[in-house]
Amino acid sequence: MIASIRGPVLAAGAGWVVVELGGLGMRVEVPSGRVSAAQPGEELRLHTSLVVREDSLTLFGFASEAELDVFGHLIAVSGVGPRSALGVLSALTPGEIAAAVALDDEKPFRKVSGIGPKTAKLITLSLAGKLAHLSLGADAEREATAAPQDAVAAGVREGLVGLGWSEAEAGQAVQDARDAGAPDESAGLLRAALALLQAGRGGARGSRGAR
Secondary structure, three states: OOOEEEEEEEEEEOOEEEEEEOOEEEEEEOOOOOOOOOOOOOEEEEEEEEEEEOOEEEEEEEOOHHHHHHHHHHHOOOOOOHHHHHHHHHHOOHHHHHHHHHOOOOHHHHOOOOOOHHHHHHHHHHOOOOOHHHHHHHHHHHOOOOOHHHHHHHHHHHHHHHOOOOHHHHHHHHHHHHHOOOOOOHHHHHHHHHHHHHOOOOOOOOOOOOO
C-alpha cells in the first residue's frame, strides 16, 4: 500500500495534483483548496490512500493524517464513496466533521454535493464515538506536551469556533461548562459548552449561532 508520497508538483487542477515520484508523474485526487492550489515545482508531501476498484486504481492524498483518518472512516459508511468523502473533506475540516458527529448534527454534511439527507444522517450515526480524538485538531498537536485536559479544552474551543462562535465565546463556554462539572473528554465537553452557548449562558450573550 502507498502510505505517502513526496515530490515536486508537476501539474495541479481542481481536486487533483500530479506529483513526481522517481521520475514518474503520479496523479493524486485531493480535497479542493490548499493542496489542489499547489504550484508547479512546489515540494509536496501527501498522506495517501489507494482505492482499488475492478476497473481502476485511484490514489487519494491529504495534507494531514487527520484528513486521511476521516477519509477512511467516511468511505466505510454505507452510501459514501471516495468522491463523496473527498467532497466532505473539501467543505469541512476534520475538527468540524468531528464536532458535527459529536453533536449528531447532519446539516453540515447535507451542504456537500452528492450527500443527501439520509446519507448525512447515516454519517453522524455511523461515525458516532469514532472521531472524538480528531476534535482536538491542530491545537492538540501544538499542545501535545500540555496536560490532557488542556488539549481537550483547546480542541473543543476549535470545534465551537468552526461552528460559528468567536474564540472568546467558545473559550468562556468551555470554562463555564467545566465549572458546571462537564466531563473532561471531547464529546461531553463539546455538548455541554454548546448547550450553554445556545441557551445564552456561554459567557458572551448574543451568540451568532452555528453556521
